[in-house]
């Protein structure tokens with residue numbers, strides 16, 4: 228029987244896994260499974276990872292964490308979109324060189340207006356033709372009101388958060404409410420029996436930790452899956468070129484400076500800059516390819532972006548290996564988090580993937596050790612599929628660009644740099660818009676809505692000539708556009724700026740119903 | 741309607757008089773009024789007593805409902821109150837008591853000097869020649885002080901109801917003159933959730949004196965029907 232689980236690593240991945248397992252396996256004091264999390268008191272967590280996707284709301288609720296507590300304790304803010312700036316054309320080519328990838332599902336029911344927009348865009352950006360959320364973002368408005376219950380709003384939303392504080396909140400929840408044991412020590416060695424299973428891990432100050440299952444959440448160190456099991460890393464740098472990040476924490480000039488209600492991702496000559504507004508500060512970072520630029524020019528690019536405020540600030544360099552492991556679960560060891568693999572944080576996939584993996588593990592975990600091999604096959608298959616699809620989706624942001632102002636962009640747009648699966652999908656969409664049938668798995672990380680916003684935000688051309696005659700309700704679609712703009716005018720009077728609502732929530736809290 | 745709400749001041753307002761009556765232009769302009777737990781038994785015989793969220797803070801208030809649309813008050817006719825009961829806070833107007841935003845413990849007496857009850861020649865004086873409060877004003881202030889105390893207790897009881905997760909959002913759908921309408925943004929105590937509470941929590945509600953109020957809340961909901969009657973009478977008359 229599986230009675231004890233040891234998680235190695237206390238970053239966001241480790242604590243998300245601990246919470247998922249503890250909730251699924253019965254919670255504090257009552258469960259037949261003991262969960263222990265081992266965390267090094269000396270090795271810091273990666274400390275970045277501030278953007279999330281809406282699934283985070285379900286996750287928090289599932290863990291029994293109040294949205295009010297989360298917002299207050301993690302300096303969290305509302306995120307409704309990623310605004311991609313300068314991705315489509317060379318900088319300066321037009322004032323309108325941006326698009327929103329919003330979280331609201333495009334309004335394709337009862338009438339799918341996508342083909343109508345393709346036939347007659349009416350000077351509307353795609354996101355504005357199928358949703359009002361881009362406008363909500365540009366107006367700096369929050370996605371909800373003080374009278375909305377926790378986790379509910381007018382529009383779909385996720386969060387920006389302080390990664391360190393978030394780990395702390397997850398840790399408190401896991402330890403105090405869900406009965407997870409927290410051991411602070413360094414892992415020094417791993418003991419494997421003749422079957423290849425880990426028996427225990429050795430630590431420098433807490434003795435040996437035995438377990439039936441070990442979860443490797445040790446970050447880029449990948450202490451178990453890499454250092455012990457030497458599972459191959461499938462490099463993806465032929466598709467995705469960035470390999471370094473420079474991160475900076477930028478204070479607000481004035482305590483009441485507006486907080487953007489979306490992530491701003493600005494494309495640069497050799498990568499892109501993330502700009503995330505928390506309630507306490509901004510997190511800004513340049514993710515770039517060391518093949519195409521050097522650290523000094525990269526730092527200059529970042530400092531120029533931040534402007535005067537940057538002069539006194541330090542930045543931190545993080546090296547990244549883009550790719551994923553050949554397997555994620557071997558014997559009785561599962562890797563979750565940065566130890567699994569990494570893609571650049573362009574669509575905030577980090578937490579999303581690790582959250583989904585932890586949930587899958589919690590759900591599939593067999594009762595007996597002898598059933599692990601079967602389960603691990605399934606887990607590996609599903610996880611590999613997810614990673615491949617994520618690589619496709621991220622690459623698409625580069626591949627569809629029309630930028631030609633640097634080698635980085637020129638190389639990124641070459642078909643030889645794109646995964647075959649992406650090219651095949653795009654080939655279909657050259658002659659018809661994407662359909663739900665293109666996304667058949669219930670567990671896709673990115674779905675029809677995400678593809679629509681990015682494809683048509685990036686001015687992807689779908690040739691409608693063969694099918695145009697099927698779309699006979701053009702007037703109705705116009706009516707939908709008008710309705711959005713009316714609805715927005717109404718919402719504008721009800722919603723308040725992000726910072727204002729967050730201040731109110733700090734003071735009064737949100738209600739649960 | 742014009743308002744001029746200022747802090748009551750013995751110099752500035754030395755010669756003001758106040759008619760001892762209701763100012764329903766002010767107090768009766770909305771379709772609801774907050775209530776305190778102490779008046780819930782009486783009020784429950786006449787009005788639906790429901791919970792709504794304060795639009796500034798999101799916090800729950802316990803209120804008596806006078807109408808089925810915003811600004812509709814079915815208990816005011818020709819500027820007269822037609823109900824048998826009235827929430828106490830409405831009788832304070834045009835006086836009022838409030839706290840300073842920077843200091844929640846400091847209570848201030850305010851007055852709306854544009855109320856038709858305020859004048860120089862009719863009604864009860866507020867201050868005597870020496871600038872001291874008259875008996876009339878003293879009584880009014882005492883009533884408001886007691887009310888503040890009761891409001892605080894009420895707030896704590898609502899907090900308990902919220903913590904026990906007893907509220908649920910409800911809509912009231914009704915038909916009037918062939919039109920289907922909806923009153924939203926309303927919260928009621930869920931009987932189901934109440935019944936599922938463990939004994940010790942029920943005991944707690946009882947000890948704090950809120951269990952009785954909860955039962956009055958349930959019985960007050962019958963008054964939706966009398967609101968509807970008043971509404972159709974009014975529409976019939978129109």
Ligand SMILES: Cc1cc2nc3c(=O)[nH]c(=O)nc-3n(C[C@H](O)[C@H](O)[C@H](O)COP(=O)(O)OP(=O)(O)OC[C@H]3O[C@@H](n4cnc5c(N)ncnc54)[C@H](O)[C@@H]3O)c2cc1C
Nearest residue numbers: 236237238240267272273276278414446564565572577578
């Ligand atoms: C530049 C950058 C930007 C990112 N942006 C985003 C984003 O916007 N959104 C998003 O979702 N994700 C983002 N991510 C990913 C996100 O940061 C990670 O997915 C997330 O923080 C999970 O990290 P982790 O827990 O796997 O690793 P870490 O945070 O590195 O944690 C590793 C843990 O292992 C422990 N450990 C290591 N060695 C030992 C040892 N010998 N003994 C005991 N314990 C040990 C450490 O103490 C630590 O607790 C970003 C990542 C990078 C690099």
